[in-house]
Amino acid sequence: MKWSETYIPTLREFPAEAEIISHKLLIKAGYIRKLTSGVYNYLPLMQSVLLKITNIVREEMNKSGAQEILMPVLHPAELWQKSGRWETVGKELMRMRDRHQRDLVLGGTHEEVVTNLIKGEIRSYRQLPVNLYQIQTKFRDEIRPRFGLMRGREFLMKDAYTFDANEKSFNISYQKMVDAYFKIFKRCGLETKMVESDTGAMGGKAAHEFMVIVDTEGGENIIFYCDRCDYSANIDKASSFDLKEIKSEGFTEKETFKKMEKVHTPDKKTIEEVTLFLNQPPEKLVKTLIYRADGNLVAALIRGDKEINEVKLKNALGCIQLEMADSESIKKLTKAEVGFSGPVGLKGVKMIVDEQIPNLFNFVTGANQNDYHLVNVNSERDFKIDQVADIKTAKEGEGCPKCKKGRLKTDRGIEVGNTFMLGTKYSQSLGATFIDKDGKEKPFIMGSYGVGITRTAQAAVEKYHDEKGIIWPVSIAPLHINILPVNIQDQTQKNVAFDIYQRMKENKMEVLIDDRDERAGVKFNDSDLIGLPLRITVGEKYLKKKKVELTLRGKNETLFCPKEEVLEKSKKILEKLKAVF
């Protein structure tokens, strides 16, 4: 490829619209351009990267026995109504109407369509298992698209769906996908961590996410892992136990119930204020948070030093919509300002408490009266608990729920893939069944598996860059080599550069030649910016000695070699780079 004939619109300045480094670099280096919020054009270099990634995905999927298909983007609303997701997915679902006023959906995932596809056609357990996948554009009406391709409204995704006759077979299918995913990301140059995750609107029994660990702001997800065993989970799933509960006496061993008393706490609303005022540790306080779950008010209780995890709360309540109640509703319910809510005497609401609460004795709560708190409150004696559940957010340093010995640590990650154990949620709701060995009709056991293609590309940039630009892993670099004649006006330089270029092309090497009549600085900077792994500099300095320079992107060292040997040398270097992945 000649640079002069390729659309690579690099910028001198960082774009104002981008926030994180990978987004800035993709725009500056001429890989992507925004059309509208969360929607991007992929320019030639980007398209090449995406093809590299999809090829890797395709190879590994095919190896695992999956079959590639292509399903429609446009779905009838009816299917989504049958599965229930017309309601549960809510506003993220991109909806539209046709000229007959029929509701349609722009697919953001294809469980409904794929289930419908095999329904009635796969009738026997003998035809199972089946794994179908596609690589296709997906639509999600994100509330706030951001970070370029990280959270777009339109993006490329590989999605796969498995159908099995029984749990045993399903577990094998699931493991195959997990193995394939580790291979896919590894081949893309990305180490990933597999973490337990919430199933969300997807439904099903369990789910995992594949995270690229980064230490930049691009890592949107907080993941927890144990420093002793292999436990790891994302923030919405991670559970933990509190070391304090075990260490400090009085929390687990029964204290004697003290008499409940009302104390005057003027203007002390926050945990911090009450803690200071009453000289009690935050662990002795209990927060009462009023939520609205599918329209009904719910009181959620949690220890003062913990944070509620709304995903966990939502799951525990089994509701679709969950939001903090507005202050008017709270005042009406508690007859007090927000900040003085408490469980004692609260009527007409479901009382859900975190699993730590039943172990607490003689704690402090709001009194449902302005400027008053209650001390020495005890559950069951002073108020009734309707439900106990883990509804708190895990914190770094807390105990591992799996091995009980290690402590939890945190990392920031970019979710590049996910896998869901769907069970029979979709096969049942859409009536997709087969006849099993025993002659009985049963719903398929399903799994679904996604890889964000565009997100993976950006995750690689977020992971591999320096102050000058992108440093692509060789396996997904748009091209391998950039030949840079320092001064294209110089006939010798030009001839040598083009000679190398021609020979490399004849050898099917992936090569770009910067044949632009630009000054050296511009070319060097652009070369670093677009981030091809190997640069071959042809300049006056060393040409006199019949030598050209080989420079690895991201490394400072430069190798000199006679121009006759550059082809072999380059091949060797690239082979070595490839071997790393």
Next chain:
RNA sequence: CGGGGUGUAGCGCAGUCUGGUAGCGCACAUGGUUUGGGACCAUGGUGUCGGAGGUUCAAAUCCUCUCACCCCGACCA
């Protein structure tokens, strides 16, 4: 949806408070000098000032409405 902010040349921005010829840098075009890390000189082209309405002799500037985009939060298959 709530809070904050921005829309002026291809890109980055000034000008808006205090109404009076629409600017700067980069990029672009032509000519020349230069040529190993974002050159220099000269000349030149470039705008519905996001849109609509209003106030005014006069609006990028003031008022009303509206659209788009960005950030924080809620949300996230």
